Amino acid sequence: MKKYGKQILGCVAAIAVYVAVTAAVNMGVMSRQMMSLIVPVCMNIMLAVSLCMVVGFLGELSLGHAAFMSIGAYAGALVLKSGLPTVAALPLAVVTGGACAAVLGLIVGIPVLRLRGDYLAITTLAFGEIIKSVFNAATPITGGAGGLKRIPPVTTYRNFTFVYVLMLIVIVLVSNLVNSRHGRAICAIRDNYIAAEAIGIKVSLFKTMAFVLAAFMAGMAGVVYAGNIGILRPGNFDYNTSIEILVMVVLGGMGNITGSIIAAALLTLLPELLRGLSNYRMLVYAIVLIAMMLFSNSPLRRMLAEKRNMRQADKIQ
Amino acid sequence: MALLDVKNLGISFGGLRAVDGLNMTIEQGALVGLIGPNGAGKTTVFNLLTGVYRPTDGTILLDGEELIGKSPSQICQTGVARTFQNIRLFSQMSVLDNVKAALHNQVKYGLQGSLFHTPGYRKKEKAIDERAREVLRVFELEQFADYKASNLPYGKQRKLEIARALATEPKLLLLDEPAAGMNPQETAELMATIEFIRNQFHVTILLIEHDMKLVAGICEYLYVLNFGTELANGLPEEVLNDPEVITAYLGE
Numbered sequence: 001m002k003k004y005g006k007q008i009l010g011c012v013a014a015i016a017v018y019v020a021v022t023a024a025v026n027m028g029v030m031s032r033q034m035m036s037l038i039v040p041v042c043m044n045i046m047l048a049v050s051l052c053m054v055v056g057f058l059g060e061l062s063l064g065h066a067a068f069m070s071i072g073a074y075a076g077a078l079v080l081k082s083g084l085p086t087v088a089a090l091p092l093a094v095v096t097g098g099a100c101a102a103v104l105g106l107i108v109g110i111p112v113l114r115l116r117g118d119y120l121a122i123t124t125l126a127f128g129e130i131i132k133s134v135f136n137a138a139t140p141i142t143g144g145a146g147g148l149k150r151i152p153p154v155t156t157y158r159n160f161t162f163v164y165v166l167m168l169i170v171i172v173l174v175s176n177l178v179n180s181r182h183g184r185a186i187c188a189i190r191d192n193y194i195a196a197e198a199i200g201i202k203v204s205l206f207k208t209m210a211f212v213l214a215a216f217m218a219g220m221a222g223v224v225y226a227g228n229i230g231i232l233r234p235g236n237f238d239y240n241t242s243i244e245i246l247v248m249v250v251l252g253g254m255g256n257i258t259g260s261i262i263a264a265a266l267l268t269l270l271p272e273l274l275r276g277l278s279n280y281r282m283l284v285y286a287i288v289l290i291a292m293m294l295f296s297n298s299p300l301r302r303m304l305a306e307k308r309n310m311r312q313a314d315k316i317q
Numbered sequence: 318m319a320l321l322d323v324k325n326l327g328i329s330f331g332g333l334r335a336v337d338g339l340n341m342t343i344e345q346g347a348l349v350g351l352i353g354p355n356g357a358g359k360t361t362v363f364n365l366l367t368g369v370y371r372p373t374d375g376t377i378l379l380d381g382e383e384l385i386g387k388s389p390s391q392i393c394q395t396g397v398a399r400t401f402q403n404i405r406l407f408s409q410m411s412v413l414d415n416v417k418a419a420l421h422n423q424v425k426y427g428l429q430g431s432l433f434h435t436p437g438y439r440k441k442e443k444a445i446d447e448r449a450r451e452v453l454r455v456f457e458l459e460q461f462a463d464y465k466a467s468n469l470p471y472g473k474q475r476k477l478e479i480a481r482a483l484a485t486e487p488k489l490l491l492l493d494e495p496a497a498g499m500n501p502q503e504t505a506e507l508m509a510t511i512e513f514i515r516n517q518f519h520v521t522i523l524l525i526e527h528d529m530k531l532v533a534g535i536c537e538y539l540y541v542l543n544f545g546t547e548l549a550n551g552l553p554e555e556v557l558n559d560p561e562v563i564t565a566y567l568g569e
Contacts, residue, residue: 173432173433176431176432176433176434177431177432179434180430180431180432180434180438180442181421181424181425181426181430181431181441181442181445182428182431183431184410184414184417184418184421185418185421187407187409187410187414187418188407188410188418190409191406191407191408191409191410192405192406192407192408194369194389194401194405195401195405195406195407195481196407196418197369197388197389197390197393198367198389198390198393198398198399198401198405198482199393199398199418199419199421199481199482199484199485200390200393200394200419200421200422200485201390201418201421202388202390203390209428255409
C-alpha cells in the first residue's frame with residue numbers, strides 16, 4: 001500500500017507542477033528569462049534521470065552522456081529541418097534521435113562495458129570527444145563548427161505540454177525499470193557483479209541494456225535541446241556538459257530518481273536566480289554546489305537516513 | 318550416474334599449479350565436505366566448478382553435461398549455485414530483493430513488462446514475490462524482508478546468502494566456509510539448517526569448512542586437498558584420523 005501512496009503522490013506532484021507552470025506562463029508573471037528556462041529544466045531532468053540509471057543503478061561512471069545527447073540532437077534536427085509538418089516531424093524526430101543515440105550506445109557499449117570504474121569513465125570521456133570531432137568534421141551534414149542552423153523552434157515553452165509529457169515518460173520508464181526483474185539485475189551488478197553472475201545474471205547483457213536505454217533517453221533530450229535552441233554547435237556538447245549532468249545525479253544522491261529531478265531543476269534555475277548578484281554569480285553558484293554537497297553528507301541528513309536503519313537494527317536485537 | 322563427476326581437474330596460474338589432477342564424484346543427494354589447510358586450493362576448486370576460472374585441463378560433468386567453457390551465469394542455469402567465503406550480498410538492496418534477484422531465471426518476463434508494468438508483469442511479479450517470501454520463511458528471515466541486506470547481523474547475512482543460492486533451484490549447492498566467523502551456537506543452528514535444506518529442497522551439497530565439528534557432524538564423505546592435490550578421500554571418521562591428514566593440518 002505504501003508503494004501506491006508514493007505513486008499517487010508522484011501523479012499529484014506532476015499535475016500540480018504542470019498546472020502551475022502553464023498558469024504562470026499564461027498570466028505573464030514569469031520573466032522572459034525564466035520562461036526560456038522551462039524547457040531546459042525538463043531537458044536536464046531527462047538527462048539526469050537517464051544518467052542516474054547508469055551511474056546510480058548500474059554503478060558505472062559514464063562521462064559521455066553529452067555525446068549521446070548530441071547524436072540525438074543532430075539526428076532530430078535533420079528530421080525537423082526536413083520540411084514535414086510539425087505534428088509529424090516532432091514525434092518522428094524524437095524517436096529518430098533516441099534510436100540513433102541507442103544504436104551508438106550499443107556500438108560503444110559492447111566493447112567499452114568490459115571495462116570498469118575509472119577505465120570506463122576515461123573511455124566514455126574519450127568517446128565524447130571523438131563524437132564532437134566527428135560532428136566538427138562532417139561539415140556537409142552538420143554544418144561543422146559553424147553549426148547546424150535554422151532548426152524550427154518546436155520545443156520552446158509554447159510547446160511545454162509535449163516536452164513535459166516526454167519528460168514524464170522518461171521518469172516513469174526509469175522508475176518502472178528499477179522495480180522489475182531487469183532493474184534488480186542491474187542493481188545486483190552494481191552491488192556485486194561476481195555474485196550477480198553466480199546467480200545466473202548475464203552481466204554484460206544487462207550492463208549494455210542499461211547503457212543503451214540511457215543513451216536512448218539522452219538522445220530524446222537532445223532533440224528537445226535542438227528544437228529549443230535552434231542552432232547546434234559541436235562545442236555545446238563537450239565534457240563540461242557531461243559533467244554538469246553528472247553533478248546533478250551526484251547531488252541528487254546517486255540512485256535516487258526524485259533527488260536527480262530536484263537537483264536537475266535547481267541547478268538549471270540557479271544561475272538565473274543568482275543573476276541579481278551579477279559578477280559574483282558564478283562564485284555563489286560554486287558555493288551553493290559545495291553547500292549542497294556538504295548537506296547531502298551532513299550529520300543532520302545522515303541522521304534522517306540512519307533513523308530507519310536504526311529502527312531495523314533494534315528489531316533484530 | 319553421479320551428479321557431479323570431476324576428472325583430472327587442474328589449473329595453473331603462471332608457474333603456480335593451484336589445483337592438479339583432482340578427481341571427485343558426488344552422488345545425487347549426498348552431503349560432501351572439501352577440507353584442507355589454508356591455501357590448499359579449495360576455493361579455487363569452487364571457482365573452477367562455477368566457471369569463475371577456466372581450468373587448464375580436466376572435465377567437469379554435471380548430470381552428464383559438460384560445464385567447462387560455460388560462463389558462470391550459464392553454469393548457474395545448469396544447476397550449480399554457490400555462496401562465498403567473504404559474504405557477497407547485494408548490500409544496498411533489500412533482503413527480499415536479494416532473493417528476488419536470484420529468481421531472475423526462474424520467473425521471466427520481457428523488457429517491455431519491466432518498462433511499462435504490463436498486466437503480465439504484475440502477475441509474474443506477484444509470483445516472484447510469493448516465491449521469494451517462501452524462501453525467506455524457510456530461513457526465518459521473513460520479518461527482515463524490507464531491511465537493507467547490509468543491516469543484517471553477520472549470521473543472518475550468511476543465511477541470506479544460502480537462501481539466495483537456493484532460490485536459483487540448484488541441483489548442486491556449493492557452500493564456501495558457511496560457518497566462518499560463527500560462534501558454536503550459530504554453528505549448531507547452521508548445521509541444522511543445512512540438514513533441513515538438504516531434505517526440503519532435495520539438493521546435493523558440497524561444502525568447504527574448517528570447523529571439524531561441523532564437518533564430522535554432517536558430512537557423509539570427505540575430500541582432503543593439500544597443495545592443490547588430493548591427499549585423501551573417504552568417510553569422515555577414517556579421513557579425520559588419517560595420520561597424513563593430521564600432519565597436513567598440524568605439521569610434523
